[in-house]
Amino acid sequence: MPGKSSIVIKLVLVITLCSTLIFAVALGYNYYSSRSILEKELESNARNLSLSLVNRVETELSVVSRVTEGVARALETGRYSEKELHTLIRTTVEKNPEIFGSGVAFEPYAFSKTSRLYAPYYYRENGKIAFTRLDTSYLYVPYLLWDWYQSPRELGRLEWSEPYFDDGGGNLAMSTCSVPFYGETDGVRHLKGIVATDITLDSLTKLVSSVKILKTGYAALLSRNGMVLAHPLKDAVMNESFFSIAEARNDPSLRELGKKMVAGETGFIRYNSLVGVRSWMYYAPIRSTGWTLAVLFPEAELLENINRLSLIMGVIGFAGVLLLTAAVVYIARSITKPLRSLAEATHVMASGNFDLELPVVRSNDEVGVLAQDFQVMKESLKEYIKNLTETTAAKERIQSELQVAADIQASLLPRQFPAFPERSEFDIFASMDPAKEIGGDFYDFFFIDDDNFCFLIADVAGKGVPAALYMMVAKTLLKSEAQRLGEPDQILAYVNKTLAIDNDSCMFATVFCAILEISTGTVRFANAGHNPPLVMDSQGVRYLALKSGFVLGPMADTVYETERLIMQPGDTLFLYTDGVTEATNLTDDLFGEPKLLNALQDGPRQESDQMIHAIRDEVTRHANGAPQSDDVTMVAITYRGTVV
Amino acid sequence: MEIQTRNEANTTVITITGRFDAVTAPDYEKKVQELIVGGDIRIVVDFAGLDYISSAGLRGLLVTAKLLKAKGGQVRFANVAGTVKEVFDISGFGTIFQMDATVAASLAAIA
Structure with a gap:
């Protein structure tokens, strides 16, 4: 089963992470930009709000300023009796609700020559207009020394005092608007006093906090x-x-x-x-x-709005990501479900079960195509394996039959050594190593009579079943004719004539056929196109000089010639087929005649079996693992001489 | 083995190069059969480029010679030398085929 790396998990991870990231960036940017927009808007709103508030305060204050100014100008232009002065002040307070109290404070002796200070003051108390005189109500410090009096007096213009706690006047925290007024004596303008109007800070606070x-x-x-x-x-x-x-x-x-x-x-x-x-x-x-x-x-x-907006967006985004994840999981599952069942099916198929029914995928997408192709592939594989099984079985049958044939072929050759332990006059050994395919090499040896011993070696052209069949015929004919005719040239001529009949396919065999006369050591031999054997005697190793003769089989009227060689005791004849000299190694180098001559020269010469084994080992060493392409056949016969 | 043919003086010259063995012999046989079917029954085989001939190769030569003989044609071999010549000598094939030193000599002899 798919593990942590399954397509579903990968898809969900990638898509969810990506969309979360995108959303987070968008939300962050949105929050940042709307906040900066909002801040600008906020500043302008705040400015408007603040300025309107400033205006309202200014308006309130300017009303008070104007009234105070008006009283001062009135006092400058008209002459007021004490009673009229009181009425003016009282009316001013009465008519202007924003004013807490108002008074006129005169310079020393400016109001009357008799009294030094005079300052009538009307103010609100418990909803009524009350009266007091500032020249008497200030117990410790005369009004002349108060800021509200001093500042405008020195500066000569309207002045709002710093707010103060008025102990004598209103007994409240207040601020005073003070305006100086002047009189003229003998053309000289001189200060007569200060008109002071109080407002309580309470009223300002109410105004300000009302917004x-x-x-x-x-x-x-x-x-x-x-x-x-x-x-x-x-x-x-x-x-x-x-x-x-x-x-x-x-x-x-x-x-x-x-x-x-x-x-x-x-x-x-x-x-x-x-x-x-x-x-x-x-x-x-x-x-x-x-x-x-x-x-x-x-x-x-x-930032409440923007925070709420961001929160809502966050919730929507989170829900969106959840929804998206669910959708991805759904789609990924629906895609991978047939894939998973296909994977499970192929797992079963991998173990060799081709009869398994593949899951049906109805979709027309790539998975559907894959499933269809898979079905086709399964059928093809099944068919192919069926054919392969049949072919292999057939081939194996042929192979085993060929193997049987090769075994039969080999069993036809004399393989018991020492072949004639009772005969001390000579010693013979032979071997035939077939190549992979059934081949056409053979050798044979047998007594014609007590003194004449026939031995031969042959190589049928080509390989395979035709060569093997031809070899069987040739071998049988050679043995029977040798025993009947007893002379090599006649044996070869007669066998050739027989083989040539109806030989349209031009099959042929090369044969070296010899007969050893044991009593004398004379060898009579004839050759039908076979490579000449080697003679090993006291002078060394040399090729036997012979007339070639044409191969056996193609031409009916070929004539052969018997030649002679006298063997001395200890001499050896070495017969072989081209499988020896044409054995190749992995780089296609031939074993070759020089190597064969050297090997014979240097190898053991006394026992023919040891000699052949030594040559076989040399050939195997030369091949160095390269496959044997032709039969390797050797016959060695050593003449010992007759026992005296 | 490569097999090339050309026509020279009413005679087909077959040039064979490489190895003439059990693997390539069928190609040679097929080629010569085609020539015979096409009426070319005077053939010179140039062995100059041949490195090796096996017994299957020799059999191929025999088969084609026999076919030619049946059609009244003839074949001559030119430039048979080296190991190929040795095989011809040992197997006795040198005595049954007509061989010349050069293609020109074969062409002259066949005319």
Whole structure:
């Protein structure tokens, strides 16, 4: 069964990983780009929001400024009795709900020659207009020394005071808008007093906090010195300044920010709020008072939408990847299911079972084609193996029959050695090693009578069954004719005549036929085209000189001639076929006649069996593993002489 | 073995090169049979390029000579030398075939 590397797992891994990666990149890019777009939009929204808030504060403050200015100008142009002055102040407070209180503080002796200080002051208390005199209500410090009086007096123009806690006037945290007014005596303009209008910080705080910013965002108001004027944290109001906060947090960047605010700059920055919420802060100056309005947008709320969007996209993406994985698993399984069953079937087929039914695949895709081809292949293989089995069986039968034939052929040759242990006059040994195929070499030896011993060697042209059959006929004829005729030339001539009858296929055999007269050592021999034998005598090893004679078989009227050789005791005749000299090695080099002569010269000469074995060993060594292409046949006969 | 034929003076000259053995003998026999069927019954075989002849090769020569003889044709061998000549001598084939030293001599003799 497929393991961890199965197609399904590979597909799922690759596709899921790839799609997850693509999705993650897309989501990440989307988050990043929408966040940066949102940040720009956010900044402009924050700016608009902040500026509108600044405007509202400015409007509120400018109303107060204008009213105060109006009172001052009225006091300069008209002459007011004390009663009229009181009415003016009271009406001003009554008609302007944003004003907490208003008063006119005169320079010493400017209102009356009799009293040094005079400062009537109307203010709101419990929903009614109350009256007091600042020249008497300030118990410890006369109003002349207060900021709201000093600043406009010295600068000669409208001035908003830093917010302060008013102990004598309203007993509240407030800020005062002060405008100087002048009079003329003898053409000289001189300061007569200050018109002061108070607003409570409460009203500003209400205004500022009335603006809803996201869910938990808020606006804060800072004074010229960085003092917190309006803030959701009531404890901070009038108690903390931007610089004291920077000190407490040990944050130099915060101090820098404070400086920028005090300098009246505008900005949009990241900021950790007083309550420790990561936020964005827009700050802008309120020109008329030199204060700073700061609006805080908590980051989490700003990015809430984009975070929610990303979360939704993530969920959709995750679900998509799950769906995709399921689809891949489904498709991969449907593709590999027939493949798996095919694989299982081929596994069974591999063990040789071709009768197995292959699984049916109906699809027209590549798997279907594969399954069909597989079916065809299986049938072809089955057919092929069937044919092969039959052919092999037939071939084996022929082979075994040929082997039997080769055995029969070999058994026809005399193979008992020593062949004639009772005859001490000579010694004969012979061997025939057939090549792979059934061949046509043969030898034979037998007594014609007590004194005449016939021996011969022959080689039938060609190989195979025809050569073997021809060899059988030739051998049988040679033996019977030799015993009948007793002379080599006559034997060969007669056998040739018989073989030539109806020999259309021109089969032939080369034969060397000899008869040893034991009593004298005379050898009578005739040759029918066979290679000449070797004579080994006291002078050495040499080829027997002979007349060739034509081969046996093709021509009926061939004439042969008997020649003679006298053997001395100890002389040897060595007969062989061309299988000896034409034995080849792996590089097709012939064993050759010189090697044969040397081997005979150097080898054992006394015993003919040892001699033949030695030559056979030499030939085998020369072949060096190369297959034997022809029969290797040798006959050696040594004459010992007659016993005296 | 390679077998090439050409016509010269109304005679077919067959040039054989390489080894003439049991494997190639059928090719030679087939070739000569084709020539005889085509009416070419005067043949000279050039042995100059032949390295080796086996008993099967000799049999091939006999078969074709016999066919030619039956058709009243004749064959002569030229340039039989070296080991091939030795085989001819040993087997007695040299005595039954007509052999010449050169192709020209064979052509002259056959005319």
